[in-house]
Amino acid sequence: MSVQHVPLGRLRTPFYERMVKLDTLNTWHEWKGYSTPDALYCAETEYFAIRNATAVFDLSPMTKYRITGPDSLAYLNRLVTRDMAKVKPGRVAYAVWCDDLGQVLDDGTIFHLREGEYRLCSQERHYDWLITSAIGFDVTVTEETADIAGLAVQGPTSYSVLSAMGLDGLGELKVFGLMHFDFEGTELMVSRTGFTGDLGYELWITADKAEALWDALFAAGQIFGIRAIGVHALEMSRVEAGYLAAYQDFLPAKATVRNGRTRSPLELGLEWLVDFKKPNFNGRRALAEEKRRGSTWRLVKLDIEGNKAAHHSYIYEKSKNNRKEIGFITSAVWSPICKQNIAIGTVKMPHGAPGSTVWVEIYYQREMHWNRAMAKAIVVDKPFWFPPRRSATPPGPY
């Protein structure tokens, strides 16, 4: 019998060889089995490529499923909490899906590629859940993670770069829209989406065309300051944009062991994604009940005084006397673009209403010695970074 042995060690994405050529730091880590760079030149420079020029991030390891069949819309509408009927072909939706208890399994983006044909893209793997949920629906769910290569092309000059690459008509594309182009005889899908909160696009193509796409992109981008980036830079921009990261700001419900470690969409500030008016969906009853009774947790975005990043900090109600611990920070960064000390955290209800003040205990080290600061923080409800260019249509040249 001929056995197909699994590859051992880390997998290489379709762009690996191209990234290695640019890499000067040699610091990589694992992402869903693939090697992915922390940074290629300098995390700081790469961050500024996102905010100042064009940054290219390899997102091929993102888990991808193709969903087709006559019942695909009904199926997705049952799966996720938002109303997918409103997401027309050529549109993309950010969505969460829950278990029966209304606890978030994951978040992701759903691309309505063509009438009745979707791609679901997420951080975690969900084939088991997707197949279980498909019972009774005439749909096909196909895992296509390794087949489709993905590149995020983000930053103020990204539109100029893609136009220079010959993607005519891209100027009309609105935020959360997608378009198909021909790239050397292969279909290239471009969506105006991203994880940076800036002007930007994501490019999707079959893996065999990945390198050719990369080369065309970098040739066109050279005069626009294009740069490949690693995860560190992306992570900074992600927090500035106020986006959540699985395993950091929430845990996929199916992966938790301890009681009370899961979160509902309401507790993650994603109530806008829950549509109680649409037909039944997974977790609906539990979420309706939670809405009536009140949630246990609240996700907060914090604008913290001072300049010391509040990694892993506890959040308190008061700074002195009767200090009550009300939550903790899950993501923190000094924002170079806003010159703000920002963080995402979780607090117990009813604390953390927008505009309210909480206190954050920050430990920081200076020449071996540790210092502690109690810093005042304001709960904000808007993303920290939300520039007009993100949604300008057509986008400006810069």
Add this chain to the structure above:
Amino acid sequence: MKTYDAIIIGAGHNGLTTAAFLAKAGLDVVCLEKNEYIGGATVSREMYKGWLYSSCSYVCSLLRPEIYRALELHKHGLQVTPFGGSCQFMENGDYFGSYHDPEEAYREMARFSRRDADAYERYSADTMRQCRLVRDNLLRTAPDPTSFKPKDLMGLAELGLKFMDMGEDAMYETIRFWTMSVAEYLDQYFETDVIKTTKSGSGIIGTALGVYSPGTAYVLLHHYMGDVDGNVGTWGVARGGMGAIADSIAGALQTYGGELRAKAGVEKIIVKNGRATGVALESGEEISARLVVSAIDVKQTFLDRMDKSDLPEDFYNRVVNFKIRGSSGKVNIALDGMPTFPAIPKGSTLYHGDMHFIDSMERMERAFDDWKAGTWSKDPYIDMLIPTLTDPTMAPPGKHFMSCFVQYCPYQIDGRAWTEPEREAFGQTVIDQIANYSPDFKSLILHYEVRTPEDIENQIGITEGNIFHGELTMDQLLFNRPVPGYAQYRSPVSGLYMCGSSTHPGGGVMSAPGANAAREILADLRRTNTVPENFGDD
């Protein structure tokens, strides 16, 4: 007639900063600017179609992040992007690169001297120790050592404590540091001429002193004490040119309800019964206010815009003697493409940093000798940067803007005005020096602008075009800036304040003088303070 709470004279970045913080506190303010554009030395303008020139200042590091944050400048379009490194081209065809990455920097120094490479750690720590002392004082008013007010006593005590806290050795070092030359300072660490030359540049920028002149070690610190996102000593470019800084502060000012008027040059500060009551514009219009804040330099303020009879004699004489000599010029160039520099490898990160074309301390000192003799340096220290490699917005894609800061360039030639052929020759000196290291550079020049200190004075008013509004020597710093007894933004005339770079902590695109002045004014008016505190770094 309307009476404003405050008039701010000059829409440079400091005047705008003061105005913004006063407006934020609810004051009814107007900021008056003589030119049709704002920003003063923090400006970028389209000097050639499709190109934005940062005509004066070109890089940003000193701008206090506390102020950036408090005024929410990112909401008004400001983005400061750091760039790494610098390169010193050598006459023998070699070069010395300063890299952002510490290990790359180490290897490059070791290429010249392993000992120097190792000494860098000690140099860095010693310089950072001095930096900490200074950085801590940027967003504070300098305490007055002769005053018995609790605020001053506290301030002095704090300063004293910080000083004592440095440790005995460092205290001796500090005194030496503040008075020594940058050359002597560097001699304590390095043996390689080109390494010392590279580091000495910051000691003389904007300063009418040579690398061997006492006092230049401090100037080095002034260029090292800034930061971009906490990386002390790092410099960045403002997206859209330095004008984006002034424009964003103006945006904040207008959001807080403050007014901004261009083409409103102030002819005279009006003083009645020993109190400033408003200003008279060049147009003859008079505007009245409860107080007047001058953001123009101390000489223009008191010698040109006031009657001598309104000022105490001693004060007046001190202002007359304030050192504000012009010593720097600029050549700004539009390029049709990216010039090559064959000495450095293709694709090197060094292209993104600043470049210099002078490789010995001897040449640095000779450059100063020319200035002393009343002419521009024939072999100058040029701080050249191509910001368009970092900022895509200043020139069309694929084209570039080159900024050349030139030390030394006198205010006048032999004590008389520059002639046109002399300006042209000064520009050529700069272009020729760069062309020595870049064969295709000259052929790429589309347009250029030459700016002597005299031009700078004519355009934005700074006396002698001195980039810092007065030299940064110990006798003109802290409680002596601009003059002893008036270092707390108040003047001898009641209701008249100063907030420009002539005041503590001095020149550079920092916004600290403007913010400190606003804090003092608000305190005098018993209004809620809107000016942020130092982030601190213990």
